[in-house]
Amino acid sequence: MEKVIHFTLNDEPVSCRVDVRKSLLEMLRTDFGLTGTKEGCGVGECGACTVGVDKETVDSCIYLAVWVDGKVVTTIEGVTNPDGTLSDVQDAFVKAGAVQCGFCIPGMVVSSEQFLEDNPDPSREEIRRALSGNMCRCTGYQKIVDAVEIAAEGRKVK
Amino acid sequence: MEKKGIVGKTEQRWDAVAKVTGQAKFTEDFPIANQLHGKIMHATITHGRVVKYDISEAEKMPGVVKVLLPEDLPQNKFGTAGHPYGLDPAKRDIEDRQLLTREIRVYGDEIAAVVAKTELQAVKAIEKIKVEYEEYPVYLTPKEAIADDAMRIHEERDNTIAHTTAGYGDVKKGMAEADYVVKESFSTSPQQHIHMESQVAVAFRSDDQRWTCISSTQIPYICRRIIAQAIGISWAQVRVKKPFIGGGFGNKQEITIEPLTVAMSMACGGKPVQLRLTREESIAFTRTRHAIDYDVEMGVKKDGTITAVDFNVYSNQGGYASHGHAIGSKGGSFINALYKMENFRYDARTVYTNIATAGAMRGYGIPQVTFALESLVEDACDKIGMDPIKFRTMNCRPEGFFNELSKVQQFDFKPVECLEKGREAFHWDEKLADSLKHKTGDKRRGVGVAAFSYGTAVYPFGLEVSSARLILMPDASFKLMLGATEIGQGADTAFSQMAADTLGVSYDKIIRDSMTDTDIDPFDPGAYASRQTYISGYAVREAAEKMRNKLIDLSSRMYDVRPEFIDIVDGNVVYVHNNQKIASLEDVAMASYYDMHYGKALEASASVNIHNNSYASGCTFAQVEVDVETGRTEILSIMNVHDSGKIINPLLASGQVDGGMVMGIGYGMGEGVRYNAKGKPLNNNLLDYKIPTFMDVPDLDQMFVESEDPLGPYGNKSLGENPLCSPAAALRNAVKDATTVGINNMPLSTQNVFEHLKKADII
Ligand code: FES
Numbered sequence: 001m002e003k004v005i006h007f008t009l010n011d012e013p014v015s016c017r018v019d020v021r022k023s024l025l026e027m028l029r030t031d032f033g034l035t036g037t038k039e040g041c042g043v044g045e046c047g048a049c050t051v052g053v054d055k056e057t058v059d060s061c062i063y064l065a066v067w068v069d070g071k072v073v074t075t076i077e078g079v080t081n082p083d084g085t086l087s088d089v090q091d092a093f094v095k096a097g098a099v100q101c102g103f104c105i106p107g108m109v110v111s112s113e114q115f116l117e118d119n120p121d122p123s124r125e126e127i128r129r130a131l132s133g134n135m136c137r138c139t140g141y142q143k144i145v146d147a148v149e150i151a152a153e154g155r156k157v158k
Numbered sequence: 159m160e161k162k163g164i165v166g167k168t169e170q171r172w173d174a175v176a177k178v179t180g181q182a183k184f185t186e187d188f189p190i191a192n193q194l195h196g197k198i199m200h201a202t203i204t205h206g207r208v209v210k211y212d213i214s215e216a217e218k219m220p221g222v223v224k225v226l227l228p229e230d231l232p233q234n235k236f237g238t239a240g241h242p243y244g245l246d247p248a249k250r251d252i253e254d255r256q257l258l259t260r261e262i263r264v265y266g267d268e269i270a271a272v273v274a275k276t277e278l279q280a281v282k283a284i285e286k287i288k289v290e291y292e293e294y295p296v297y298l299t300p301k302e303a304i305a306d307d308a309m310r311i312h313e314e315r316d317n318t319i320a321h322t323t324a325g326y327g328d329v330k331k332g333m334a335e336a337d338y339v340v341k342e343s344f345s346t347s348p349q350q351h352i353h354m355e356s357q358v359a360v361a362f363r364s365d366d367q368r369w370t371c372i373s374s375t376q377i378p379y380i381c382r383r384i385i386a387q388a389i390g391i392s393w394a395q396v397r398v399k400k401p402f403i404g405g406g407f408g409n410k411q412e413i414t415i416e417p418l419t420v421a422m423s424m425a426c427g428g429k430p431v432q433l434r435l436t437r438e439e440s441i442a443f444t445r446t447r448h449a450i451d452y453d454v455e456m457g458v459k460k461d462g463t464i465t466a467v468d469f470n471v472y473s474n475q476g477g478y479a480s481h482g483h484a485i486g487s488k489g490g491s492f493i494n495a496l497y498k499m500e501n502f503r504y505d506a507r508t509v510y511t512n513i514a515t516a517g518a519m520r521g522y523g524i525p526q527v528t529f530a531l532e533s534l535v536e537d538a539c540d541k542i543g544m545d546p547i548k549f550r551t552m553n554c555r556p557e558g559f560f561n562e563l564s565k566v567q568q569f570d571f572k573p574v575e576c577l578e579k580g581r582e583a584f585h586w587d588e589k590l591a592d593s594l595k596h597k598t599g600d601k602r603r604g605v606g607v608a609a610f611s612y613g614t615a616v617y618p619f620g621l622e623v624s625s626a627r628l629i630l631m632p633d634a635s636f637k638l639m640l641g642a643t644e645i646g647q648g649a650d651t652a653f654s655q656m657a658a659d660t661l662g663v664s665y666d667k668i669i670r671d672s673m674t675d676t677d678i679d680p681f682d683p684g685a686y687a688s689r690q691t692y693i694s695g696y697a698v699r700e701a702a703e704k705m706r707n708k709l710i711d712l713s714s715r716m717y718d719v720r721p722e723f724i725d726i727v728d729g730n731v732v733y734v735h736n737n738q739k740i741a742s743l744e745d746v747a748m749a750s751y752y753d754m755h756y757g758k759a760l761e762a763s764a765s766v767n768i769h770n771n772s773y774a775s776g777c778t779f780a781q782v783e784v785d786v787e788t789g790r791t792e793i794l795s796i797m798n799v800h801d802s803g804k805i806i807n808p809l810l811a812s813g814q815v816d817g818g819m820v821m822g823i824g825y826g827m828g829e830g831v832r833y834n835a836k837g838k839p840l841n842n843n844l845l846d847y848k849i850p851t852f853m854d855v856p857d858l859d860q861m862f863v864e865s866e867d868p869l870g871p872y873g874n875k876s877l878g879e880n881p882l883c884s885p886a887a888a889l890r891n892a893v894k895d896a897t898t899v900g901i902n903n904m905p906l907s908t909q910n911v912f913e914h915l916k917k918a919d920i921i
């Protein structure tokens with residue numbers, strides 16, 4: 001069965017006809033060509049597929065595409081500023097050396113952006129807790145925590 | 159060596175922006191029109207054979223293009239290990255595998271495959287294939303598989319695929335001279351790599367009627383060769399392209415899915431076919447770290463002298479030979495690299511069993527042997543009541559030691575400095591005193607240390623070659639082309655720094671490419687053994703020196719200045735004696751392209767064959783708190799100290815240490831694929847196979863004892879694998895210090911610790 005859905009994707013109103021069994025991840029990657037969102041497990045364990053839906057983060061691999069009908073969706077492609085420059089969180093990831101293979105990074109960045117909106121002044125412990133649904137096998141997490149701290153500091157100065 | 163200060167400086171990795179914006183394309187991200195999807199049917203028994211297939215229903219399923227049985231595909235035997243090819247047949251990896259098999263040696267063996275229009279259709283069709291099995295006895299450990307009545311897992315070969323003994327002196331005599339002989343057994347777990355991107359490949363017949371395979375591999379050139387061997391075509395008929403890859407850690411130094419992907423495309427008339435493994439398949443059916451068991455003995459005198467060391471090693475190979483004995487046999491030369499002893503014996507067997515095939519994984523056998531050795535050393539120290547750091551430093555090999563077993567002279571080798579400086583930096587003595595205050599009650603504290611040694615390249619055991627090419631661009635930037643691969647570790651950034659340093663230009667003048675392509679990039683076997691910044695580093699240096707000489711030669715002719723007066727600094731052509739500018743490099747570059755007289759585009763390339771190796775070392779310090787009521791162990795602090803020569807890029811190097819430490823902590827504290835008695839993997843998903851998350855690790859401490867390795871191309875030696883060699887052993891020793899109980903079977907999971915404490919009557 002298919003259904004037509006309308007939603008906001010990275011600040012643009014869009015619509016799509018989707019199989020009701022399709023995951024949000026698959027729709028984003030195949031119907032919209034937004035391949036920045038990655039699949040690390042496909043079953044809600046690793047967080048590589050994290051996207052924002054109505055100001056919350058979800059694992060898009062286990063979130064049905066039809067559920068975003070009428071909602072606001074942000075992917076990693078929508079985190080980058082419209083002029084192509086990096087968001088403060090993206091910039092902090094680069095500067096802190098938080099990027100290695102990069103496969104977990106889109107999900108990490110999306111989670112970190114949402115987390116800093118919810119908690120602009122976090123401790124390292126709170127950062128660790130907030131991001132614990134995102135796995136990374138390369139970095140040992142240390143420099144990702146550093147990056148989120150740097151971004152939070154930067155926002156305070158502003 | 160370091161010249162212009164670009165080597166040794168933190169530069170931003172060139173690919174970071176693409177990776178934080180989602181722009182970086184991994185294998186699955188390339189749009190390929192009309193792509194078909196392959197799926198593998200995995201055996202649901204562990205040892206036996208398929209006696210009958212029924213594919214009639216599967217063939218009728220919607221979307222199915224092909225149902226493939228073993229006989230439908232080429233039958234060539236091949237090996238999957240990412241080693242360079244050996245011209246000497248005796249030195250080649252064992253070839254014991256076929257594209258699909260009726261003979262089942264491991265649970266999940268690849269017994270059939272389907273190609274369909276969608277992945278889901280392929281999965282559904284596989285569910286309709288009916289098979290009948292004949293089952294054989296299952297052997298999960300080397301000791302079971304070498305029992306007299308055990309049947310052969312591969313008909314043509316004994317289950318013991320290799321058995322070697324190395325060493326010197328007389329171990330019996332050495333033990334007799336000791337005041338104490340410590341005798342123990344250790345076992346280690348089959349850790350899985352869990353690269354966040356699973357295995358994925360796409361294959362198709364390209365417009366030149368050859369075969370292209372895009373794959374998430376660490377070793378494009380070896381991949382090309384093994385695809386061709388498996389399919390039975392000439393090697394040059396295959397072109398492998400490697401885009402960004404989502405981690406490998408050794409598992410992608412193994413050719414697991416690419417030959418089958420190409421075979422699937424061939425079976426479908428050359429149409430593009432994608433094969434990707436699920437997380438469940440990747441954990442259970444690809445490779446793991448070897449689970450190695452050790453029966454060991456060490457003789458010590460009261461003054462701390464080691465009189466003899468005896469290791470009996472049983473390496474669990476799993477169902478196929480893969481990297482085989484290279485891993486289990488390797489430990490001896492690394493024990494010998496680290497400690498002085500008069501008498502040493504290292505007897506190692508590698509044995510086929512029916513658990514998943516073990517292969518390369520970051521550390522390549524050394525985390526295992528370090529766990530056994532450093533636990534044994536600790537227990538010997540405890541026997542004689544000596545400070546564990548002092549015991550180690552007094553027994554460490556000195557710099558310049560010639561290692562008889564590896565035939566490598568350890569010129570720049572600083573474990574003593576690591577241990578001594580680390581003692582200060584970690585505040586070992588304070589933490590030891592603090593731990594002493596927590597030796598009763600529920601929460602007990604302890605400190606532990608472990609040291610290791612690690613090689614850099616595979617010489618003299620294997621071929622070490624590499625090549626590099628530089629092309630001068632019109633704006634005096636340089637395209638750097640390499641067969642060496644970026645796999646997330648930052649190799650490309652390090653190579654770019656090296657090239658910039660030798661050329662005399664800034665780092666941003668070097669252009670890299672995310673795609674490694676066997677039709678375009680010069681030959682290099684790829685990313686393994688922490689070899690690339692070392693071996694490929696020589697190739698980069700030589701290509702850059704040649705390019706520099708060409709630029710100086712052209713400048714000399716253009717500006718009528720003798721070449722020996724010319725240098726290149728900060729992108730300018732200058733006088734050597736005072737750095738006075740003669741010309742900008744851009745003018746020279748433009749002339750090399752378009753000047754009527756001088757125009758002749760500049761390229762430089764180099765190929766090297768390296769006959770040396772450098773030994774690195776390091777250690778881990780840890781303080782833990784064990785809740786003796788539950789067995790739960792918390793790491794209060796942990797520090798790695800590394801002797802890795804010159805650090806090319808401090809930020810990237812530090813990231814390697816972080817990542818390796820956490821992988822080592824995972825190895826020590828909980829990871830490992832578990833099997834039931836029938837050999838079925840039980841935890842092949844990320845809920846049950848627990849890798850550390852943000853919450854499971856503390857902030858990490860680290861330090862480099864930096865030096866200039868006299869051989870390394872830029873004073874550097876290995877680092878990528880080193881950080882995970884010693885954490886597990888240090889943690890085991892810290893738990894022992896806290897509780898008095900030495901846990902010799904990994905990992906220190908809550909349950910395992912609890913059971914040991916219970917047995918020791920602590921609970
Ligand atoms: S891919 Fe969605 S959680 Fe892993």
Ligand code: FES
Pocket residue numbers: 098099100101102103104105135136137138139354404405646
């Ligand atoms: S950077 Fe590789 S998984 Fe996180």
